[in-house]
Amino acid sequence: MNKINVTSSSMPPFDEYLEKIKPLWETRWLTNCGSLHNLLETNLEKYLDINNVVLMNNGHMALYSAIKSLNLTGEVITTPFTFISTTNAIVQNGLTPVFCDIDPQTCTIDPKEIEKLITEKTSAIVAVHVYGNVCDVEAIERIAEKYNLKVIYDSAHAFGIKYKGKTIANFGDISMMSFHATKVFHTIEGGAVLFKNSELKKKIQSLRNFGFISQEEANVDGMNCKMNEFQAAMGLCNLKYIEDEIQKRKRVVERYQDKLKDVNGITCWEKQQDVTSNYIYFPIFIDKEKYGLNRDELALILEQNGIVARKYFYPITSNFECYKKYKLNTPIAEKISQNVLTLPLYSDLSFDNVDRICDIIIKGGDYND
Numbered sequence: 217m218n219k220i221n222v223t224s225s226s227m228p229p230f231d232e233y234l235e236k237i238k239p240l241w242e243t244r245w246l247t248n249c250g251s252l253h254n255l256l257e258t259n260l261e262k263y264l265d266i267n268n269v270v271l272m273n274n275g276h277m278a279l280y281s282a283i284k285s286l287n288l289t290g291e292v293i294t295t296p297f298t299f300i301s302t303t304n305a306i307v308q309n310g311l312t313p314v315f316c317d318i319d320p321q322t323c324t325i326d327p328k329e330i331e332k333l334i335t336e337k338t339s340a341i342v343a344v345h346v347y348g349n350v351c352d353v354e355a356i357e358r359i360a361e362k363y364n365l366k367v368i369y370d371s372a373h374a375f376g377i378k379y380k381g382k383t384i385a386n387f388g389d390i391s392m393m394s395f396h397a398t399k400v401f402h403t404i405e406g407g408a409v410l411f412k413n414s415e416l417k418k419k420i421q422s423l424r425n426f427g428f429i430s431q432e433e434a435n436v437d438g439m440n441c442k443m444n445e446f447q448a449a450m451g452l453c454n455l456k457y458i459e460d461e462i463q464k465r466k467r468v469v470e471r472y473q474d475k476l477k478d479v480n481g482i483t484c485w486e487k488q489q490d491v492t493s494n495y496i497y498f499p500i501f502i503d504k505e506k507y508g509l510n511r512d513e514l515a516l517i518l519e520q521n522g523i524v525a526r527k528y529f530y531p532i533t534s535n536f537e538c539y540k541k542y543k544l545n546t547p548i549a550e551k552i553s554q555n556v557l558t559l560p561l562y563s564d565l566s567f568d569n570v571d572r573i574c575d576i577i578i579k580g581g582d583y584n585d
């Protein structure tokens with residue numbers, strides 16, 4: 217029985233990576249804004265169509281720095297249906313997360329619920345483009361303008377996504393992306409802060425380098441979140457193949473959708489209107505009344521057959537012990553996190569393997585290998 221993992225990192229041809237890192241044995245400049253790092257920033261500014269990209273050593277530090285750069289205070293309205301990093305970055309900045317429920321169609325923060333949670337202390341909205349589904353950016357912008365709030369997008373899932381022809385980084389005051397090995401585009405570990413307002417640039421650059429603005433001056437308590445040259449080299453190589461990567465993932469997703477479309481009690485992820493997707497995850501939503509098994513039972517059957525699917529996102533972040541004190545009633549997020557399962561998805565996942573996974577899902581409890 218071959219084991220199928222939930223993901224498998226894309227890798228550029230080995231020789232191309234070697235070629236990229238070879239000059240480092242001459243220059244001996246391995247980090248601190250080396251030439252590969254700077255080239256990757258420029259190439260990403262072009263590819264993502266945004267005038268400022270500041271690379272970081274991972275997505276979490278990018279999100280932490282993005283939030284920190286805006287000098288926020290008090291409360292931040294956010295979603296509990298996300299990776300723990302989003303909530304961590306808010307709390308680590310001394311802010312109080314106020315958990316808002318999500319839209320059941322997109323699993324992103326529900327703008328209709330946001331307004332009810334606004335108080336005098338609210339300073340920002342931290343929203344997440346979950347599974348690459350685009351948040352209701354227009355409604356969020358209207359609310360932010362009305363109440364004078366900052367908008368930060370956790371776009372960790374949203375590399376290369378466009379909404380109505382505009383790349384996703386153009387929405388909100390600032391956003392971040394993750395270039396972790398499991399994401400569509402990666403630098404092994406890595407991330408970036410993206411923004412239109414160039415006045416933020418110096419501050420974000422100093423935040424990633426201990427707060428230094430020159431060798432003898434620091435004006436903010438910065439961290440160390442610099443991307444090194446080996447990471448940047450991986451990014452430069454992967455960027456060359458990104459379109460191909462996304463197209464291959466699209467074919468896998470379409471195969472799943474085709475095979476699973478008539479299974480009673482299983483709802484598949486679908487691409488939103490007006491969105492150019494990157495096919496980063498393929499979640500299915502299980503209605504146990506109709507399907508006969510609940511999510512955990514299906515995950516177990518898959519696991520017994522060597523298939524790793526993930527309960528992504530479960531639990532919601534407001535159910536983690538460290539965040540229970542902020543818990544609010546978010547019934548939709550709660551319910552979806554009980555019923556969702558993301559299936560294996562990567563560019564070279566074979567149709568044979570997709571078919572085997574679908575066969576197990578179709579037969580459910582009756583499956584016998």
Ligand SMILES: *Cc1c(COP(=O)(O)O)cnc(C)c1O
Pocket residue numbers: 274275276277279298299301302344370372373394395396405406407
């Ligand atoms: C991956 C991820 C992060 C963190 O990014 P890292 O690069 O792993 O630090 C943050 N938010 C979301 C939604 C993510 O999926």
